Amino acid sequence: MHKLNFRIPHFRSLLLLLLVCLFLPFNAEAQILGAPAEKEDKEEKIPEDPLGRRSPRGTVTGFIDAMAGQNYSRAARYLELSSISNQEKREEIVQVLLRLLDQGGDILPYSLISKNPEGRTDDNLDQDTDRIGSISADGEVIDILLVQTRDENANPVWLFSEESLSQIASLTLDRRALVNRIMPEFLQNRIWGGVPAGQWIIAVLLIFLSYALAWSLISFITFLLPRLLKAAKEDPVSGIIGALKLPLMLYAAVWIFVIFSRNLGLSIIIRQKFSVLIIIIGIAALLILLWRLSDFLGKYSQQKMILRGNPSGVSIVLFLQRAVKIAIVIFGVIAILGILGINVTAGLAALGIGGIALALGAQKTIENFVGSVTLIADRPIRVGDFCRVGEILGTVEKIGVRSTRIRTLDRTLVTIPNGAFSSDTIENYAHRDKFRFHSIINFRYETSPDQLRFLLAELRKVLYAHPKVFEDPARIRFIGFGSSSLDIEIFAYLNALDYNEFLEIKEDLMLLMMDVVERSGTDFAFPSQTLYFAKDEGLSKEKGEIAENQVKKWREKGEMPIPKYSEEQIESLRSSLDYPPKGSVARKESPEN
Structure with missing residues (x-):
């Protein structure tokens, strides 16, 4: 006789159950939103099967219910046993399958088993084959497969495959499950739902024990982390750890419950009943995690906004936080209803239509x-x-x-x-680093070329000498002949803290330039005609001669600052002017003076 080994559950089966808990919401959503529509033959409608075997989920549900009712002859009708006509032999295979499932088997939760007549099409198996679980015994793992076949009326039904059953039939058990060995006799004789009453009591106690162990484990880890990692004491790491604590407890409790229930040999009937609860706990843990993370990120973002001097952003963060929480609640309700087998497709369609109407109404x-x-x-x-x-x-x-x-x-x-x-x-305007000083000065046409050269040189000297003018670019150019003037353009950037200081510096520069114009002997032009009378003194001949003599000296010495000053000349002029100017009240208040 073959002897079953009582050991830790097979890693692949355990990993599958964990993935169910961790990624259930996505699978649930896929079932709700992305499940392919059932194909309906309009010409010939397939009648309902009294045993509910039209889909893989219906077959598994009916088989578990039949075993819970200890109706082994009915349970045998869910198995592909065409080669076995003896009813006792068929029922014996059912009981062997039940014992193997109790002590070393796993069946997927109902919500993860396809409810479509075609079964799953994305499992890399044949189109008419679905894998719904596995059995670990005699050191090997046997996949439990469902195959689509035909009933006595040639209608499609899903049955436990003969290939899987032939492998299971070769296994025998000579040892009772651990839970039955430690359970008192009177609790074994009382049957609740096809399972000894003691197993139900142990299952409930195991739930509390699993959570207590999970709480102890996660509490110890969260207590240890801040003492091993300095970053775990500070935000945002400490906030994330706090948000993860309760969801991780729930996931760990599910893990421990699955491991213990399988090692103790709890009946597959109990485990399938609790599978819905396990998945709901997985969804709840994910929702709690998202809720806590939204709280933490919201508070963290608000603090950052306030520290950066952006209190207006707090209202945006609060609005987004509320919207995320509403989405979490809606998503959780839809996922849980889908797990419980409630069709929410119509509700989603109505919600989508309502959302479109709301979006159109609230477009602005x-x-x-x-x-x-x-x-x-x-x-x-x-x-x-x-x-x-x-x-x-x-x-x-x-x-x-x-x-x-x-x-x-x-x-x-x-x-x-x-x-x-x-x-x-x-x-x-608040972020500009320089202030632009730009002006075009118009001079009378009576201005001589040398007077114009004097103006260009002296005006440039003002820019180069002023300590509040950036040297590049700082230009003064004779740009053209206007309708009633000779035009000189002034362009420079000023170093000022704000607009008021810019106006102060600009005012000082323009006054200095007016002094240059006055020394040149010419004057500003006006957009009007000039009429000369006998009493008009005209231009100053004496000052004009001085300006022309200055230009003559520049020519003789080779120091003409036209078309531009040399670097040495600019350097000698740099910051040589007094600013604030002499006699100014601001000059007395300046710390440099």
Whole structure:
């Protein structure tokens, strides 16, 4: 006689059950949303099978129920035993299969067994074959296969394959399950649902024991981690560990329960009944994990927003956190209903139609919310920034979930929907590193070429000498002949902390340039005609001669700063002007003076 070995469950079977718990929601979703529709033959409708064998799930469910009712003759009708006509022999095979399943077998949870008449098409098996479990005995693993065959009316039915049964029939048992050996006799004689009452009591006690062991194990690990890893004491690692603690306890409890129940030899009937509970616990653990992670990430993001000076982003985080939690609840309800066998396809369709209607009705609201998320993520502006949005110029006062408020220069408050705000052109003045000084000065046509050269040289000297002017680019060029003037362009960047200081420096530069113009003997042009009367003194001949003599000296010495100053000349002029200028109140307050 063959003797069964009582050992730790086969790794592959255990891994399969763990994967069921860990990835159940995805499988459940696939069953709910992605399961192929049943093909219906409109010409000839297949009648219902009284035993429910039209699908693999129906066959397994009917077989387990028949064994729970100890109706072995009915259970034999779920087996492919065409070569065995003796009813006693058929029932004997059923009982052997039951004992092997109790002591070394596993059957997939009902929700993971196909309920379609065609069975599973993605399991790399023949089209008419499905694997629904395995049996470990005599040092080998036997796959339990279902095959699609024909009943007495030539209609398709799913039965336990003759190939699997022939391998199982060669196995015999000479030793009772461990749970039956340790259970009192009076609990073995009382039968509840086809199983000794003691096994139900042990199964319930095993649930509490599994959770207690899982709690002890996970608590010990979470106690040990901060003492071994410094990062485990600080966010975000400590927050993630806290979020994982309860879900890991539940997963570990499921693991321990599956291992103990199989090693003790609990009846496959009990284990199949509890398989639904195990999967629901797996879903609940995943939902708890997602819920806790959303709480932690929400709080962590809010703290980061506040530390970065972006309190307006907190409202966005809260909104997203609530939306994620609602999605978690909806997903969990749908997954659990699907596991319980409730058809939610119609509800999902109605929910989809309602969602489309809601989205159409709240199109602008959604657009504004997406715009606010874009503003928070891209951060083109912050509260307190001075900016231009389209034609609106002002200071940002608040960035909300729906809109952004800007205080204009006229002190009015403009509210812009975030959808329009994020799609418009935004010019932010708060982040510029330099201020541009640009001006075109018009001189009278009576200005001589040498006077113009004097102006170019002296005006450049002002730029090069001023300590608040960036040297590159800092240019002054004679750019053309206007309708009533000779035009000189001034272009430079100024080093200023804010706009007010920029205006101060610009004012100082323009005053210095006016001094140069006054020394040159020429004057600014006006866009008007000039009429000369007898009393008009005209241009200063004396100053004009001085400017021309200066240009003559430059020519003789080869120091003409036209078309540009040499590097040595620029270096000798650098920061040689006084700023703030002499006589200024600001000069007395300057720490450098």
